Amino acid sequence: MAEPARPEDTAGIMAEAMAETYSLGTGPWTMTPVTRGALGQIWKLSGGGRSWAVKELLLGCDEAQVAREAALRDSAAELGIASPRLHPDRHGAHVSRLGFPSGGSWVKLYDWIDGARADACDPHVLDWFGRTTALLHRAGEGAAGPPGDWYERCPDDADWEDVLKKVRDAGLPWSDELDRFIATSAPRLAHWVTPSPPGGLATSHLDLQPQNVLVGRDGPVLLDWDNAGPVAPEREFARALHVWSGGNDVGIAAARRLARAYREAGGQAVLTGPESFSMLFATALNYIRVQAETAVDPTVTAAQREFGGRQAVTCLRTAPDLTAVTQLVAALDGRP
Known part of the structure; x- marks a missing residue:
């Protein structure tokens, strides 16, 4: 029986999958856990001198809800409200499902924001x-x-x-x-x-x-x-x-x-x-x-x-x- 993936292995696999899904280019990539909220795990994805925030949705995904999020965020940005950009994947979707042998994860990709x-x-x-x-x-x-x-x-x-x-x-x-x-x-x-x-x-x-x-x-x-x-x-x-x-x-x-x-x-x-x-x-x-x-x-x-x-x-x-x-x-x- 194959050994279960270690956390660092899972993060590495996830980083490569994110880079491919969102057409981020070649690595190397690192995925670092940042914080856990009620709805998901936040990761910092880094590579090529850039960083992004990845939200892994732990309770499933409502794609219509994500569409509302994207539309409101864009309307608010036009009025001057600053927020991290929600990036579409290579197919134009604002939420993606990463497939793994042990199951799949719904993820969203945002600009990384440094701040207090x-x-x-x-x-x-x-x-x-x-x-x-x-x-x-x-x-x-x-x-x-x-x-x-x-x-x-x-x-x-x-x-x-x-x-x-x-x-x-x-x-x-x-x-x-x-x-x-x-x-x-x-x-x-x-x-x-x-x-x-x-x-x-x-x-x-x-x-x-x-x-x-x-x-x-x-x-x-x-x-x-x-x-x-x-x-x-x-x-x-x-x-x-x-x-x-x-x-x-x-x-x-x-x-x-x-x-x-x-x-x-x-x-x-x-x-x-x-x-x-x-x-x-x-x-x-x-x-x-x-x-x-x-x-x-x-x-x-x-x-x-x-x-x-x-x-x-x-x-x-x-x-x-x-x-x-x-x-x-x-x-x-x-x-x-």
Whole structure:
């Protein structure tokens, strides 16, 4: 029986396959793992004095979703929003499947961006982000179709009961913490999760977090457009405002500065109350459930289970708090 490929062998094979699929030329090529996210593994592909970012999609691929990502990214670039270019392969597709004897991987190829993680306390970054969010909502005006369930619905009692039983049966040490969350915080947040009213939707980024912004030589760059899709601008703005102004440790000055930059750039979203944060609550609840399920899923790798467990615990402890949301609404006093 042949020995399984070592990680460095797999990376080498993948690098050569990327170079061929994207017509990058002759090597030698190197593939270095950079970071792991909820949707995929990021690699740095280098050769011939150039570098690219490769996103390996670990949960499969929706090709229509990638088409939305590419279209929104291009429209946003025309309005001045900097982002890594999503390269087509030699057949013109923005996502490719690499075949290996042990299975295949869906991959996307982007420009490599050198930079530092955005500081959400930096006033200039907050100004940039407020303007960028307004421009995104302009770039994606007139979206067709409703937002996805991930942003509009959340787990019900049966869903929570099922995942809690799995976590308990697996003997994970945070099962009691999950139980308390399900009994207290989850229903309070779920009360405000509703479908968006029809009309007025935009195609937007849907994951506007500081970790998705790098500050490079020429300024901030917006990364990770994988989730692009329809959204009510009010709800995306509310979620972003909560995340960028400190989460549950509300920074009122930061929130007001960000909102002012958004408004001055033409942003129209207005917060009316906890209902504006429906997307924030839905995504938080859905993410906790999915990561808790991943932590006990026998069909995924041990590394994926470990990642799911860490993410579930972190998000249980940082889930949105209604008091913080109320403070944000009051601070903006009905203005964007």
